[in-house]
Amino acid sequence: MKSSKLPMRGIYNDTCVNEALSTNSKSTQDDSQKPGQPQVTNVSFDTITLSWRSPEIFNTGDFFQIGYRDLDDSRWKVYVGEYHQSTHTLTNLKSNAKYVFRVRAVYSDIEGPYSDVSQVIETKSSPASRYIALCERIGTATPRRYRLKMQEVPSSKNEKAKSKKYQLGSCSTQNVKEKTMLLIGETGTGKSTLVDAIINYILGVNYDDNFRFTVNDEDLDRAQNQSMSQTEWITCFTIHPEEGSRLPYSLNIIDTPGFGDTRGIKRDQAIVEQIRQLFCARPPQGILTIDMVCCTLKAPDARLSTMQTYVFHSVMSLFGNDIKKNMCSIITFADSSSPPVLSALRDSGLPFGKHFTFNNTALFSDNTEAQKEGPSPRSFWEMGVRSFTSCFEHMKTMPERSLQLTQEVLNERRRLDATLERMQPIVEFGLTKISELKRQIQLFNDNKTRIEENKDFTYSETVYEHDIQDLPKGIHVTNCKHCNVTCHDNCVFADDKDKMNCSAMDPNGYCMKCEDHCIWSVHTNSPYLLTMKPVKKEQTFFRMKAEFDKAMGKSSNFKDLLNKLALDLKKIADDIEVNMETVNKCNTRLAEIALCPNPLTMTEHIDMMIHNEKTVKKDGWSDRIEALTNLRKRALVKADASKFQAEAGSHGVSGGSTNPDESQTERITCFTIHPEEGSRLLYSLNIIDTAGFGDIRGIERDQAIVERFRQLFCAKPPQGILTIDMVCCTLKAPDARLSTMLKYVFHSVMSFHGNDIKKNMIFSNNVC
Template sequence: MKLVWPTPTQGAENVTEIVILASLENNSFIQMDTIQVGTTFHNEALVQNLKPSTSYRFKLLLLTKWGCMPEPEVCTEETRTKPEPRALRLRSEAQLADDSEWPNTQVYVPLKKEVERARKDFTLTTGQSGGVRKYIIGGEHKDLDQDKVLLVVGGTGAGKTTLINSMVNYLYEVKKEDEFRFRLVSQIEETQESGYSTKVKSKTKWVTAFVLNNTRLHYRLTVVDTPGFGDTEGIQRDKETTRYIKEWFSQKGPDGLDRLDAVCMVVKSSETRLTHQAQFELNQVVALFGKDMESNILPLLTFCDASKPPALEALKAANVPFKNYYKFNNSAFFEGSDMDEFQKMFWKLGVSSFEKFFEGIEILPVRSLSLSKEVCEKRERLEFQVIALQFKVAQEITQLETMRQEFEVMKNHEADIQRNSDFSYTVVEQRQIMCDLEGTGQHTTNCLNCNITCHESCAYSDDKDKEKCWAMTDGKCRICPLKCEWNFHKNLPYIIARIPLTIRKTNEDLKRKYEQAVSNKELAENMLESIAEQLMKTQSEINADIQLTRQHLRELSKIAMRPSRMTEVSYIEIMIANEKSNAENGWQQRVEHLEHQLKIAKAIAEANDPNYDPLAKYKQSTEGKLNFLAERFPKISEGWLADKAKSAVKKSKAAFCAVGNFLIGSEDNSNPAHKKRKSKMPVIQYV
């Protein structure tokens, strides 16, 4: 601070020292400085080392060789120092980075205070750790009652890290002539955390919220940073990222995420065409949100020049919804203070880009995440419904295939059966096995009643929390065939899987399975009746599941920006082909995850088709086969049809036709000769 005082009217030539005293906030005066006076009297001085934003009063003591001058002490009015620049204040508590990525400047990491209660840890399907966490930057700022939240997503290499770091320097008013810069995330950390590095595999993967206080904005800003999409672990890793975002939606209270001002998609401006993986990943993010968020999706295009970014057309071609976009070129933010004119121009452009961006954020409508939470919940229910549907269809097809094999056995051993001779045969059956997960850190939800795995990778390790598992609705499991209560489920160190095994059986096994002691029917007739009953029962259950799946799709279409995942099929198929073609390190595991997602995407697409029939390949039926089965088993036919509404008649007929087609094969039952057969079981005569 500069102090100025008048020259004394008398005795100025006798002054040898000028003592400057200061009082802080009306406390006692203390000596701040002493000026030695030579032949010329001093009328001003620059007082240094003052505290910012502090009230001071100053006074002067004019000393001569005889002591203090008898003149009155010179006092100043109370004055207040200017606030310390934001950048210097943040630097005072920051840590100098050991290994700077920018050799031309000093790089500091701001002090980050973690909000422990907001932290949520998960164990990934890969055995790694990760989750959501929250840090406060820039100290506390309780005076602000307004805040805004930005979710930042983008592919590895799109410039997301540099964009966030540049934003922090802009917000804390770092000047181009300053010899230091700030960074929140290093490029090395980002590369490792995203899993993109081929040399180092990250042990942790986090979605991190940075609460930025005391910036140049008049509100508190929260930037939610996500791991870069498109890493070497592929689609499974990206699904973990979207899972974290959904988990943050579900957290309640001030540490959760109940509102969002913008979803910022960081994309390279030079992208003329998004890769199929990039399209898939961006659509995964869009699929998290309700239709009300469409105007709040903002592409942030990096590495821009004066021309129109080609990435805009690429985003439109990928059906990414957006109404506005922002261009950035942050190349000058970390060039250091010794800039040439070209770099100074880019610094100015970078500052201008952030000014326009935050002006745009001001006018965006704030969006509650209640609709987005509903979208996430319905999408999860849809996915689990499809998984359950796939499970039932797979079981039914397996049963039918086993019956077909046994039917072939009966054809081949007709004489042995009539003579009651012993024989053996082999069939392929699905058997359960336990896949050990010991030491992987993966949590499961296994049903002790049904003896199946209902959720292979559960967030909850404590059995007391299994009611919160994704597989549960209203306290019951959606995956269990018996819809078991949640407390029948445990976290066990294994997954129960079904694999095909070749089993050797005997004629006694065949009899026990199909003969009924109270019946005089032939073994073959019992077998056909059993197949018909089983098929119709399961078909009814499958049809109910299909209707529920379609209901979920209809509900999603009303509220979600991406109601259906049908477009995923082509993306995933091409990604699988690329992985197999490139055969880069770890491609087999990535293909495995992709094929799993492809099955779900296809199942959802098929279920949305009104003509969808999961057992279609067993149903090339004709009216003759329907009549044949109805004639052979009138009790089953009449009982089934009598209890069903008109709409169910078609399903029942299809079920009977399926059995006939499955067992009789491609016979032409319209042939009148078939109707004249007099044998008790013409199908067993193998005509």
Template sequence: MASGSQEPSLILRDLIKKSKLISEGPPARYRLLTTRSNLEKDGSVRKWTFGQRDINMQNKILLMVGETGTGKTALINAMVNYILGVKFTHEVWFEITEEGGDHDKADQSKSQTTEVTVYEVFAQDNPICLTVIDTPGYGDTRGTDLDKQIAENLFKLFHSDSGVKEIDAVCLVVKASVNRLSDRQEYIFDAVLSLFDKDIKDNIVIMFTHSDGIPPEDALNAIKKAKISCRKDEENEPEHFLFNNHQTKKKSPKYIKAFQAAWELTAESLNHFFLSLKEQNRKSLQQTESVLSESKRLEICISNLQSRIEFVECKRKELLQIQKALEENRENIKRNENFPFTVTEHYKEKCQFKMLHGRRNWNRQNCSYQCHGELYTGVKFTHEVWFEITEEGGDHDKADQSKSQTTEVTVYEVFAQDNPICLTVIDTPGYGDTRGTDLDKQIAENLFKLFHSDSGVKEIDAVCLVVKASVNRLSDRQEYIFDAVLSLFDKDIKDNIVVLFTHSDGIPPEDALNAIKKAKISCRKDEENEPEHFLFNNHQTKKKSPKYIKAFQAAWELTAESLNHFFLSLKEQNRKSLQQTESVLSESKRLEICISNLQSRIEFVECKRNELLQIQKALEENRENIKRNENFPFTVTEHYKEKVPIQNASWKDGMATTCSVCQENCHEKGCWLSPNAGWCDVMKNDHCTSCTGKCHYTKHVRENKKYRRRSREIIVTFDNLKIQYESSNKSASDIQFNTETFQYVKKEFESNKKQEAEKTSVETRLKYELIKNEKHKSELVEEAYSAFKKLCKIALKPDSAFILQCLDFFIPRTEETGKPVLAQKLREMRKIQPESQERVHAAIDYAGARSKKMKNVTDKS
């Protein structure tokens, strides 16, 4: 990087003496031995210094701001190495930290505190020295109080006699791969920029990390869309610099060119950045100090005003209490009588208080095979052309946007002249759509059709999971998407699943790979037992300006080389038939429909049990009336089924398959494709797999009506109950409390037993009905267990969010029916490996949140 008058070896030898070895290389990592000083007695503002300052040095003072995970710490260390004169060929890397401290742990600790840290670096024979102000913790999930403390600590730094009085640049750190700023990022930047006066605007610049050297158009648009105040360049774009974050990684010979390109990108950007810090542009923080002082005074003033208003309101309530007491005692006042009354008195008292510190825990693609046709068809970088595949005469960009809002599965076929390989890509857009998980189920339905159709896809070479190379953890949405996709396949497909890393700079994406491994994504492993992955760059369509031509060519070559390796990895003998996957999809769909039906039936059984318990309670409360042979009325909430028209449903939910014998909805949601009940998804071997009686398809109808569970309160008499219980073969749950039934059985009852026998008969029959009810519920749970067991045996993802959510419904019901062995087996199915818990719960939480959001939208509409 920067050069000195001495030989590099001599400079490095001196630096190494003043450092502590962290790890062997290349590059060998060293921690600079620094001295620490507290600018505030409480340690809220601290300074770490390396080297000794010369009065002739030009000091560059920077304030670094960025969200955790953007690579801010790595960027600070890159600046330190630049100042120290380290070059790529030296194969060393220095990190700055407290003397004798653990830098990695210190960083983690820093991110959880409100301490403002100042780094000072004075390099031998370098006329430039560096002061970096690091503000960790902005946007901490524990609330805005910590952000206020950071602002307070910045105020101390600017106000202190030994603090910072001037600044050259406020650096906002953002990943180059973002296409929108998160709410948290916007909050962080807004919080920081609010600390300064308007005069600081031209000193604010953007630092794009994890860059591949190509202009980050999407990230720049995100900055502009967020209206971030900053300096503009000659093209009226936000002033920005590109940095790569791979300097500390072990430089294997296989990737040496990519590592060198990354190093040179950062070195060149730092050179441009420091040249841009002109002396006349330095800003005094006197005005900023004034803004912070005024902000602090205003905050204290508002806090005081709130307290005073609250006290005034309390005193008003006190006066109103007195007024009310006087109103209530007017007669006593007229008689000149003394009387007591109670008043809540509000007063102030000076007391001691404690500061409490705490931490709130923050935890809480689809079968997408992306390939660029132009590379496949033989297009090279020097051809300066690019082909896209789309509907003839269509607008590809608009089509893409439309695709992402639908559940359509698109198949692309490419046959290139004189190329022995042809390409079929199945694209499944829309997974994880914010409108809810119902759309994801429709995508699964569409995949099922593709695999099931005579003209559809019967074999597959690869299932490609697409992830950005810059991620360091999978989001809840990504984990939900992958979980949903992998649950569609059987175990046989595992070795055909690979990971495609996009927005890559050509260097091994260690953080992203760790995220894949941490999420326990099932996929093929390479010779190093790592998830099989390929690196791709996404800049082929951008305008290739001469300034960045090398970066564009490197990006093209990276993608071309990766595609070559990828296609070579698709060996013919590894191709998998989708016959078993088709079976999994069919069984999965039938299971889902079956479980939906079972849940509905169990809920109805539970309602009928409550009905029986109401009758039982009424008999207990009227024992004396029964003994005296007296008739008495009581109220019962009757539950029944009624077939009603389907209303306010989507076209896919506008039809339902129902059983006229069992009076059940065999297939309620998404029953739109089948021409008649015989072709419905629930039918297997001409019989229904869903309804209670497993009836023949001819007993079913498919229409725009379905059964609904209804309830109503009815008045029942004991005489009516006795007649129907003893003289009819009907169970209590089948009783229709109406006059016709009563008249029908009245004659038979006249010759029945005497009153005590009558009482005994009714209670015995009622107990029998309750036992029968529980037995029925138990049978339903056993039926569900059999279905779960079968699916878990063949599915690649037996711990999918769907299966676990269903188990959560059935496990407590199994326990209620007194089957501890079966309940234990279901709990065993429910068990998640500790390393998979975060992934599975994230998927469940995401699905639940999306469903809840959709329910709210539906309710509002």
């Protein structure tokens, strides 16, 4: 038994033994209680694995303590923990440092003597220690801070989208795996400091090291307004693995500008556009896959504010729903592993995923002074190391995700926003026109006798006139020179050569906002906005009738006048119906594929944000309220359009209703019939049905049809066609002579084909 080996128990320390014991007694005790000298079995840049012989009397319930001393320090320290095996790996040691170790056993009622001191053991060089000589020191703080010199990748820089890439090291083999993490969140949550912490972790920096690395410009950060995002560009930092790295793969860390700063909604929309361009561009300027999307939050926030709720709805609405399992939460400024913000995350109902806690105040804090009160920087550092280890282990379990569905979400959102923006003035104009129609019907009915007696009278009417608004310096717009309208009122692209990248353009370079969907090259940056404003004008019945008679080419009567008003209304109804169809398709598709709905399409979110701005009143709050109010109007466009359709319907006007003088076909539609057993054709036949030329809506309508043809012929499959076998021109059999209109129609049709199509033209007599 253990007691039979111990003639006497006592407390041992580093400097003395029990002088009452005899020399022989001490020797017996030392042999039975003293572990063997620690031997090294493995060394890395920050770990040392030791083993030793257990004392004879060491039993279950006893444990070992490990003492260590850095040869640059005269003090012995105890490595925290109780160890029940005669081997252990010590972690978080300094690189390029010399250590000695000793071990003692702690029994149930006694602390045994320390072992003989080990040989001097030196840790290896970490990647971090190898980079110091190449870096520039910043300031005089302790620990020393160095700006890490990373190599910019010129081919990855996108000036238009404000995205760039830096890399550290190089890929030594083609077999090295690559993983990508995206940091995204509200301004002030510490994303950029987190980037520094990740890089220090990967390079093997430990708490006791007398240096730290940064990739951020600290002087600039201090000078800037703290309520604004310190990050203007999307920046990708690629850290390649090398000997001693904590990660065996290349890691891409994508740092994004912060949402929700004092510049308001328009700034957030610009960030969304930056992210869309990053995700939609091909490498090296874009990315195709992602492994982890990290939402950054501050630990003390026990409840998400209105702005935070908006920010995270905005962030998650960018992604396809296949990203849900790749979402995680990075909680900063945490004092513990269970911060108050966790309850807010649970209550939000948003897919925040697994969380990891950090307090990066420890990153650059002085590590030479003991903390007198509160949690120590060392404990924060160790919490961060544990969280990083857990985070990157979790990343291993996540499947790499293609951004294809996310690209579709972003493009659908872009198309929806462009359509709603285009619809807003049309709907407002339509509702005004309905009021005008009601008033004029009443006016004409009240003056029916005068009209029939051909007597003049005066009335007021609302007309829409072009209004030019000068812009402040630094604000750019996209104006269509052909349609004479503003297609994008706050564009990041000032150079006309870059207008193809404007958010108003579709992927093929055609404007989604101007009436004729013009090519990007007829758009320009101007120092003014072009808008339509309502103006009240005095009008006389005779003047109005003369203008109408001239347009019709004949003398008109009372019924003709009312029909003209209804026809004007129908044009608006047709336009709204076409746009509503696009809106409904976009919303349906986004409901299927988006991770979350866009909060800026939900009036309740916008109302809460307006209320919050009125309450808090931070600098620039009135400008932000104005922007939010405009967005609220856009969010209500669909409801206003439905109201317009109901009002127009009450007057017998509806978009898309049939009229023998108007084409029944609004879109170009391709019907593909594939062959099967018994078919009369042995090949697949594509029948392309087009809108009819020459209806009563006039030349502008025909020009719009020509533009649709051009887009069909210029787009790549599957949205366009590359070849054609037969062009069929349809005519009515009774037409013994081509009228002026028919000649115009067929000249129009044939003018947009090349002369190589001549032998592929046929005429078909329509006797239906």
